[in-house]
Amino acid sequence: MSKAYPNIEADDKIVDNLCMQLVINPNQFDVLLLENLYGDIVSDLAAGLVGGLGVVAGANIGENGALFEAVHGSAPDIAGQNKANPLAMLQSAVLMLQHIGEMSAAKRIQDSIVKVLDSGPEHRTRDIGGKGTTSDFTAAMCATLRRGTRAGD
Secondary structure, three states: OHHHOOOOOOOOOOHHHHHHHHHHOHHHOOOOOOOHHHHHHHHHHHHHHOOOHHHOEEEEEOOOOEEEEEOOOOOHHHOOOOOOOOHHHHHHHHHHHHHOOOHHHHHHHHHHHHHHHHOOOOOOEHHHOOOEOHHHHHHHHHHHHHHOOOOOO
16 A cells, blocks of 8 residues: 555554554654554553553544544443543544534633643542542533633633
8 A cells, every 4th residue: 555655654563563662662653554453452552651541532534434432442340430531532522523623612622621631630530640530520621611711711
């Protein structure tokens, strides 16, 4: 496939070497094109580099459709315990809104996420160093969105 795009540098890597390279220097990669199994493994590793599965959004975009999801799945081990981090779901919503051209709504949500994360550990879930619950994070997001994200809020 790379021959069809001579202006794009392409390289093959063995998956275990790729994982090591991602941990050592993730900035060397712009795009990774992987088949399903390797994509799942490498995306979990990459999630670990940025805070864990609770913070990573997923986007699968094709010619005739797109799917946006939190990459962590349903997290059945913590279901119903008010521990899940809603950040990955919100980040997925931001990606979806950007994809459909709703940039203003995407920016409002993204700015609110940043404000809530910066507001202190009481709103962040435990997986990202906080003391809060799913409900605490959600309530803080709703309050921030209701107030707006004007400078100085």
